[in-house]
Amino acid sequence: MTLTDTIAIERAKQSRLPQIDFNNLGFGNHISDHMLVADYQGGRWHEPKIMPYANMMMSPAMLALHYGQSVFEGMKAFKNSQGVITIFRPERHHKRLNRSLERMCMPSISENLFLNALAALIEVDAGWVPTSEGSSLYLRPFVFASEAKLGVKVADEYKFMIITSPVGPYFSKPVRVKVEEEYVRAAEGGTGFAKCAGNYGGAFYPTMLAQKQGYDQVLWTDAKEHKYIDESGAMNVMFVIDGKLVTPKLTTSLLDGVTRDSILTLAGELGIEKEERKVSIAEIEETCQNGKLTEAFGVGTAAVVSQIAVISIHGKDYSVPAISSESFQMRVKNKLHNIRMGIEPDTHGWNYVVRS
Numbered sequence: 001m002t003l004t005d006t007i008a009i010e011r012a013k014q015s016r017l018p019q020i021d022f023n024n025l026g027f028g029n030h031i032s033d034h035m036l037v038a039d040y041q042g043g044r045w046h047e048p049k050i051m052p053y054a055n056m057m058m059s060p061a062m063l064a065l066h067y068g069q070s071v072f073e074g075m076k077a078f079k080n081s082q083g084v085i086t087i088f089r090p091e092r093h094h095k096r097l098n099r100s101l102e103r104m105c106m107p108s109i110s111e112n113l114f115l116n117a118l119a120a121l122i123e124v125d126a127g128w129v130p131t132s133e134g135s136s137l138y139l140r141p142f143v144f145a146s147e148a149k150l151g152v153k154v155a156d157e158y159k160f161m162i163i164t165s166p167v168g169p170y171f172s173k174p175v176r177v178k179v180e181e182e183y184v185r186a187a188e189g190g191t192g193f194a195k196c197a198g199n200y201g202g203a204f205y206p207t208m209l210a211q212k213q214g215y216d217q218v219l220w221t222d223a224k225e226h227k228y229i230d231e232s233g234a235m236n237v238m239f240v241i242d243g244k245l246v247t248p249k250l251t252t253s254l255l256d257g258v259t260r261d262s263i264l265t266l267a268g269e270l271g272i273e274k275e276e277r278k279v280s281i282a283e284i285e286e287t288c289q290n291g292k293l294t295e296a297f298g299v300g301t302a303a304v305v306s307q308i309a310v311i312s313i314h315g316k317d318y319s320v321p322a323i324s325s326e327s328f329q330m331r332v333k334n335k336l337h338n339i340r341m342g343i344e345p346d347t348h349g350w351n352y353v354v355r356s
């Protein structure tokens with residue numbers, strides 16, 4: 001019996017796969033044939049169903065639209081050269097989803113439901129997992145308050161859904177970031193560590209301003225003093241300073257990235273010392289000036305490992321040195337790729353096999 005035998009499936013009458021140009025995917029432009037939906041009602045999650053991806057009927061009074069109870073995860077599935085499909089570290093994503101759900105007063109999801117739902121959906125849409133270099137099937141589980149009511153309240157009804165998308169690289173070129181000293185993404189004690197929809201909506205305006213100035217992303221700083229670096233919204237950030245891998249330590253205002261954790265875990269194996277600590281703007285500026293900062297990069301499920309080419313600090317652009325195949329970010333990116341593709345042994349047990 002396979003997982004697809006245990007979850008009700010209504011198959012799409014016609015696959016949209018022939019319309020997809022797998023050599024030109026971009027990020028998030030195509031949604032696979034099927035989606036998974038489970039309802040929470042009467043204090044429990046009901047059996048999930050897999051159905052054709054389509055628009056859904058929703059009430060305009062749905063609570064998620066008004067009061068923001070909406071959280072998501074981002075994961076990736078890969079198909080290796082033997083045709084084995086794996087999901088990268090879904091157990092850790094599941095734990096983070098439940099931390100986000102708890103912070104937003106939403107019902108938790110069991111690991112069993114989460115993993116079976118993901119695996120069953122991927123089995124049904126196995127043909128959508130791309131195989132070309134740098135591509136993967138992006139998995140987007142999300143939970144939102146579906147109850148229709150206008151009173152300000154914690155909802156009693158929710159939907160857990162998963163949609164998937166074959167994707168290429170998130171950034172097509174090295175990234176230019178602007179250190180943000182006016183606007184705030186998240187304050188300590190707020191929801192910055194949770195993957196809730198509002199964190200992203202609130203970041204759009206300052207990001208749009210930065211983009212108008214020629215930057216791709218904002219590098220958020222702490223809400224109290226605008227002195228210390230938090231993260232970059234779509235990714236965590238890392239630096240190589242004086243030969244050491246340095247990244248902001250986790251607080252309640254930044255996301256506990258799974259790629260961040262994976263890279264910190266691999267650092268020792270790649271012979272680099274790591275430091276998780278406060279990283280001030282002053283330190284980044286000084287080390288850009290004295291040449292001690294040799295690498296800067298963003299890390300995340302979508303971004304994977306994305307080179308940062310320019311950092312704007314107090315309105316001044318600092319160029320980060322060019323990278324080579326010997327740079328830490330290239331070595332760790334290759335190592336992650338090799339582990340995911342079964343080229344190097346998965347000694348940490350990160351690949352969750354969906355279908356072999």
Ligand code: COI
Nearest residue numbers: 074075234300301302303
């Ligand atoms: C991810 O890396 O999965 C993210 O959630 C970042 C962005 C695509 C929202």
